[in-house]
Every structure is written in C-alpha cells, then in structure tokens.
Amino acid sequence: MISKADCFEELKSYIDILPVIDCHDHTLERIKTEDIMTFLAEGYFGSDLNSASNDREAAIMIDTNLSLEERWPVFESAYTRTRYTGYGIMVRRSINKVFGVDSLTLDTVREMQKKIPDFSDPDVYERFFSDAHIVARIADSNPPVEELVTGTVVPLPGQKWAISLPGYHAIRNRSDIETFEKALNRTVTSLDEYLGLCRGLFEEWKRKGAVCFKDQSAYKRRIDYKNPTRHEAEAVLNRILGNPRYYAEYDPDHNPLSDYLMHSFLRMARDLKLPVQIHTGHMAGIRNDVDKANVKGLRSVFEIHREVQFDIFHANWPYSQDLLFLTKNYPNVAIDLCWTHVIDPIYSRDFLMQAVSAVPHSKIHGFGSDVEGSQPHLAWAHCEMAKENICCALSELVEIEYLNMDEAGELAADWLFHNPNRFYDLGLTYKEYR
C-alpha cells in the first residue's frame, strides 16, 4: 500500500530498518509443509478462500488425497475472488519472496511444489525473521505444561512465552484439571487448592521466562466477565470434584466458575507483575460471533483490576471506536495491532492515524505476526505490510503538518520497539540493533 504523501519514501526507508518486537506469535516448533496447496491455503487466507467459496470446496483445496490437478481449479476459482484482501496480499507477497512468483498458474504451482522450503531447518526459518528485523517474539505457543515444568521444552531463539489462560478457567469436568494436577503432582480437593495449583504453575511459567498472560476465550464465550461470588463458583467446582462423570454445562453467556477464576487469575497477574494480553474482535476461521468479542465487554474488568496492565489485541477489529475510548480512559489499557495489519490493512492505517490524535502514543504496540511454526514467510510478509501501514499513517500526518518527520520517526520506533519493550519488561537495548 503506497501513500501519496511526499515524505513516504524517506520515512519508509527509516522504518524498514527499525528493530521490531513481534507481540504475538504461536510457534511451538519449526515445521516443514509438504503440500503446496496446504502451503498456499492454510491458515488465515484459508478463511477468506472459504468465505469466497463454500465448506466443501475449501476442504478440497487442502485434501492431500486428491491430486494437484484435481484441486487446482477449485483453488483458482476462489483465489481470483479473494486475492485483494489483506490475507491475499500477505500470501502473494510471501510467495514472491519464497519462490519469485508473481501470479499463480497450475504450471507455477507444480514448480513451487518441488521447491517448498524446509522451515524445520533453523537457518531457513530464522532468515525470515532477520530479514524483517524482528528481534524478539512474544509467543503464545502453549507447550505441554508437564514439559514446561520438567524443562524439556524451551522457547525458540528470540521467543518470550505468554501464559495461555483459557485452559485454566474453562473447566467443565474433572479431566479438565488433571493435566495441571499431574504437572505439579498434586490432587485438587477444593477451590482453594485449585487456585493454589494454578498459582504454582504460573510462578513456574514466570521462572521459565514468561513475560505475560494471554487469554483468547473470546473464541468460545462472551468476554464480558461477570463478578460472581465465591460461593457460586465453588458450588460448580465442588460438583465437578465430587463426581468425575459430571459434565458442567459450559454456558458461554454465564459461567460462574470461569468468571470467578478469571478474576482470581487477574489478581495473580497483578501479584506476579505480568501484563495480560486479551484477544478481542475478529476471530480466525469463519462463522463466529464477533459481538461477544468486543472489548467494550471488558470495561468492568478494567475498572476492577486497576493494577493489571492489559494489552488489547487485534485493535478490536472492526470496533475501533470502542477501543479508542477505553484506551483513552483507562491508564491500564493499551492497544495491540497484532494480526490487524493483514485482517484489514486500510482499517489499520486509518486506526493508527486516529489513535495518534486520540490516545497517548506510548499505549500502542504496532506489530504481532500471529503465525505458527510452518509460516515464517507469512510473518515476514505481515511485518512488511505493518511497516507500510505505519508509514502510510505517519506520512499522512506529516503531510497535513500534524507531525514533523522527526516526530513521525520517533512514533514508529516507539510502536515497533520501545513501547512493547517497556510494557513487557523485555530489557532489550535499542542501540544493539541500530
């Protein structure tokens, strides 16, 4: 996305080499993809391909029991209808970098099949991050908790772990807590003991280098957490403990146990001095209810937990106004544009322009790739797009004399490096990367 602003190119060459902190990554291990159609159609772009076709055709595209020749016409038909979305642009840029290919035909895809890079090779994988100047990544990679405790799993170079919260509070039956019990070799007999077990695990996470919590419960429930009494929560847990065959209805609209545990975990976040990342807005896949994921549902959580710092993900797409209001009003709320630059590049650019005029610029985290271990090429392409969006927003503000060039450069460095470095207490030194 290129701007008409005169200063765009000059500012872009400055932004291009800034060190970047990737605020959101899902990589647990490096993975090679064997099938070119999966390489092209998996993940986020797969959702747009599905949206442009139907479930049956989306399944055909990545069905490795079918030949490339059988799958190609189905893919091509959907691809031509969705190649201008943010996801489409991300994929097109990434295949240009990886294969030197501009347009997809059956012949080029056949050639690409022979040249799929081996992302399980650390050198091949890491190159995409060094090319993007990504110097650190906050990873919600959710390793098996037993392996975390025994130290048999460690973060990849540059990764800092986030503690994935949903599994700890979406408790529906006895088996949901058994993994945690096993990890610390304890048996839970009460709500107090379950909270003690969780605290023990979170402390272990922190000792192993975790820098924050992460909650993406918005996929499965409304995020407008109620504040139930301890008695209400205890009644559900006691029933679960007393009868391993009992399956508590996990009611997305009202679950006193999940709500109570979430508030308890936020107190632990305060005590452990760890910020909390929260998924809001758009969700991966299709056919979800974005209304339940709007950040406005978290207002009372922000009011209650004033000593917890919240990093609000995905710029609450498509509800920008609600997030701008909350960020302006609550000192403990920050904005994170992870994933947003590819969900909707134009939204990201407009949002950033408005954010400069509405909220303190110290509360904006500019980038998070939100990809998995088979997709370093998408992290690179996404980062390129994020830098373009940031440059578009800032050069427009220079153009209308809202900012001067020095100020625009300062904001870009804050959004991509200084703000997340401070917020997550990463202790990285800017000069090392410049």
Ligand SMILES: [Zn+2]
């Ligand atoms: Zn994510």
